Amino acid sequence: MLVRVRFPPRLLKHKMIKYSTRVAIILKNIVIKIPVTRRGYLQGVHEKRMWDKYKDTVSLAELKWMFAGIVCQKRYQNDLQNIPVNIVKAYKSKISEFDFENCDLHNPKNWGYDEQGYVLLDYGINQYIASLY
Numbered sequence: 329m330l331v332r333v334r335f336p337p338r339l340l341k342h343k344m345i346k347y348s349t350r351v352a353i354i355l356k357n358i359v360i361k362i363p364v365t366r367r368g369y370l371q372g373v374h375e376k377r378m379w380d381k382y383k384d385t386v387s388l389a390e391l392k393w394m395f396a397g398i399v400c401q402k403r404y405q406n407d408l409q410n411i412p413v414n415i416v417k418a419y420k421s422k423i424s425e426f427d428f429e430n431c432d433l434h435n436p437k438n439w440g441y442d443e444q445g446y447v448l449l450d451y452g453i454n455q456y457i458a459s460l461y
């Protein structure tokens with residue numbers, strides 16, 4: 329399904345709003361991700377579940393709250409060109425939900441970083457949700 333959302337060109341140019349299955353509104357210190365599809369909604373709900381389950385296992389973007397599929401996270405630097413394969417391998421081995429083909433973990437757009445190192449931003453996925461489209 330193709331979803332079109334119109335924003336003032338200024339906001340898109342400065343990349344303060346990004347969208348695919350969710351619209352991400354990038355503010356100074358936080359990011360709010362609003363689902364625009366059913367898959368986006370499931371991702372939001374699952375992101376909270378994954379945060380509760382794995383926040384002490386790997387470095388995930390701090391989830392401040394989730395309500396009705398809308399997720400609020402701390403904002404991280406997000407201008408990486410690539411992610412080392414050993415980082416992706418480590419996350420896949422620790423998080424069984426990510427251990428499937430076509431998992432989006434290789435995409436640097438889904439990663440950020442802070443002083444401590446890499447931080448995964450987009451973790452509301454599993455094999456079922458990824459299969460939706």
Ligand SMILES: Nc1ncnc2c1ncn2[C@@H]1O[C@H](COP(=O)(O)OP(=O)(O)O)[C@@H](O)[C@H]1O
Pocket residue numbers: 346347348349350351352354359361371389401402403404405406437438440449450451
């Ligand atoms: N916590 C965050 N800090 C900075 N940028 C973020 C953060 N979360 C998401 N983004 C940006 O918004 C984009 C879309 O968010 P993402 O979580 O990947 O949602 P989806 O891919 O499900 O639409 C990301 O590719 C990234 O560029």
Ligand SMILES: [Mg+2]
Pocket residue numbers: 437438450
């Ligand atoms: Mg993403």
